[in-house]
Amino acid sequence: MSLGSSLGHSLRRCVAAAGIGAETLGSLDANPVPADWRHVTKIDPETAKLLPVAYPLYLANTDAVSVGGSTAVTADNTEETFRLLARAPVPAFHEPSEARHVTEETRELAAFLALPEVLNGETEALVGTLGEGLAYLHDEMVPALLREKLPAALYRAVGDRLVDFATSWLLEAAVFEAYVVQNPDSAAARRSGVDESDVLSPATARERAMVADRHLDSEIVYVEYSGTYGGDEAADVLRAVSESVDGARVWYGGGIDDREKTAEMLAVGADTVVVGDCFHDVADEEVEVCARAVEALGVAPSADEIRSWFDDAVDPVETAAARYLRTTPRVDDPEAAAERSLLVALALCFGALPAVVGESRPSVERTRSLLSAVDADAADRLDAALSAGDPEAADGDPLDDYCARVAAALSDADPPRLRHLSLSTLSVSR
Structure with missing residues (x-):
């Protein structure tokens, strides 16, 4: 072994030993997770x-x-x-x-x-x-x-x-x-x-x-x-x-x-x-709940009609949404959180559907209005969650961009359908 190789080998061993000592004897946590x-x-x-x-x-x-x-x-x-x-x-x-x-x-x-x-x-x-x-x-x-x-x-x-x-x-x-x-x-x-x-x-x-x-x-x-x-x-x-x-x-x-x-x-x-x-089960449940709501209410119900139907037709305690939320230590009331999240899914669905079936022009304002009406702080909570992501993920307002994504998932027209978002499988009469 040459002198250079020997010195390099010794240096690597010293660095490794220092790292091991810091982790096992000291308080250094070098784990990136x-x-x-x-x-x-x-x-x-x-x-x-x-x-x-x-x-x-x-x-x-x-x-x-x-x-x-x-x-x-x-x-x-x-x-x-x-x-x-x-x-x-x-x-x-x-x-x-x-x-x-x-x-x-x-x-x-x-x-x-x-x-x-x-x-x-x-x-x-x-x-x-x-x-x-x-x-x-x-x-x-x-x-x-x-x-x-x-x-x-x-x-x-x-x-x-x-x-x-x-x-x-x-x-x-x-x-x-x-x-x-x-x-x-x-x-x-x-x-x-x-x-x-x-x-x-x-x-x-x-x-x-x-x-x-x-x-x-x-x-x-x-x-x-x-x-x-x-x-x-x-x-x-x-x-x-x-x-x-x-x-x-x-x-x-x-x-x-x-x-x-x-x-x-x-x-x-x-x-x-x-x-x-159980997280993917929530997506399947969203499609089923939205399909039932569309069948009962048509494509452009009011917020009061959405809320009334939900209260009669969905028991949040028994939902996949509540089961997923029960697994995380952060949620104090999983059933209430499931109710709020499923109502958001319905508001997003009905906010986009009229435009998808050709009854009106796309309207982010309608979606925002439905979100706030079915749950007072829904628009703020969704906007906060979206804003916490990558600020460079989209231009403009995060909620506007997200509503456009939901509309794309429901539509066969441009922009292309988002295959991996739950409402991409929702069948609505056109």
């Missing part, structure tokens, strides 16, 4: 899994949004999801299941890139998938981006070195999620080669978590039951995992659909719970 996140909402870009039209109000009660899924996900529907979430009041990060779902646009709109690594699956799930992703970044995505941004002569001169640097920088900036997949019947288990023999005991999960935390430098250790609530078994695993890690955040996902389950998983060691399916 915020420690105060308690509730994350997982949104699947799959076109069949929709966002509620009132999503800014719902997401104001979570801490962050994870974008990713295992089935029918493409770069296009991932980009559309991030464009919608640019107006969300909380950060959205990208958890891709395939490297090609990462594009220049998703990188610009995502708070960070979260790369999954499965601790109890096949080697392919831990090393092979990451290798495939790195090869895609290094061989295709980064070179294409540099060719677009740099003069041809400059790219020919330094392109290869810049590709190496940019690929390493993207990897260094990414967050790594070390998964313990505990439901062998889930899509996540099938994708990562986990069967019943791979389900980990608390003691083994503790060992794997220590490897992820101390050797792999994973920022998150994710105990995943994927659609099934882990209960006492998950509690034992979370206790063991949380006691074994220093720098990593401990997340739990699977079957969270009420306040008690959220509280239980947080109490036994999870830093954060992740909620997914």
Whole structure:
């Protein structure tokens, strides 16, 4: 080993030792994943899994949004999801299941890139998938981006070195999620080669978590039951995992659909719970409620008619909206919040429908009027939630822009229909 190499190696070891000492002996928290996140909402870009039209109000009660899924996900529907979430009041990060779902646009709109690594699956799930992703970044995505941004002569001169640097920088900036997949019947288990023999005991999960935390430098250790609530078994695993890690955040996902389950998983060691399916259920419910209201009231009811119909036809306690809102510690009265959010969805729907069916010209003023009339502070709450998102996501007034998006989702005309917003599936007689 040359003197230069030896000095470089020693310097890297000193820097690493200083970082380890700061994290384990001091109070420095170098993890880029915020420690105060308690509730994350997982949104699947799959076109069949929709966002509620009132999503800014719902997401104001979570801490962050994870974008990713295992089935029918493409770069296009991932980009559309991030464009919608640019107006969300909380950060959205990208958890891709395939490297090609990462594009220049998703990188610009995502708070960070979260790369999954499965601790109890096949080697392919831990090393092979990451290798495939790195090869895609290094061989295709980064070179294409540099060719677009740099003069041809400059790219020919330094392109290869810049590709190496940019690929390493993207990897260094990414967050790594070390998964313990505990439901062998889930899509996540099938994708990562986990069967019943791979389900980990608390003691083994503790060992794997220590490897992820101390050797792999994973920022998150994710105990995943994927659609099934882990209960006492998950509690034992979370206790063991949380006691074994220093720098990593401990997340739990699977079957969270009420306040008690959220509280239980947080109490036994999870830093954060992740909620997914019940959020998409809200979008399906919005479509059903709006369809029933249109059938009963036509396309241009008054605010009093909307409110009267809702009071007679919808029990907020039994709604998917209330179930989702019960999962987040921030909401004191989930049923009242669900009522307000569903009324906002109806106001947005009926605000846009007359123009969609050709009975009037598009009117943001009508939508604002309906919002304020069905719930006194609805327009202000929606405007505040939209304004908390990316101020550069759209020109002009955030609420005006959002009403235009809702109208686009309902319409077959230009601008193109937003396929991922709930009301895009609402069938109205034209």
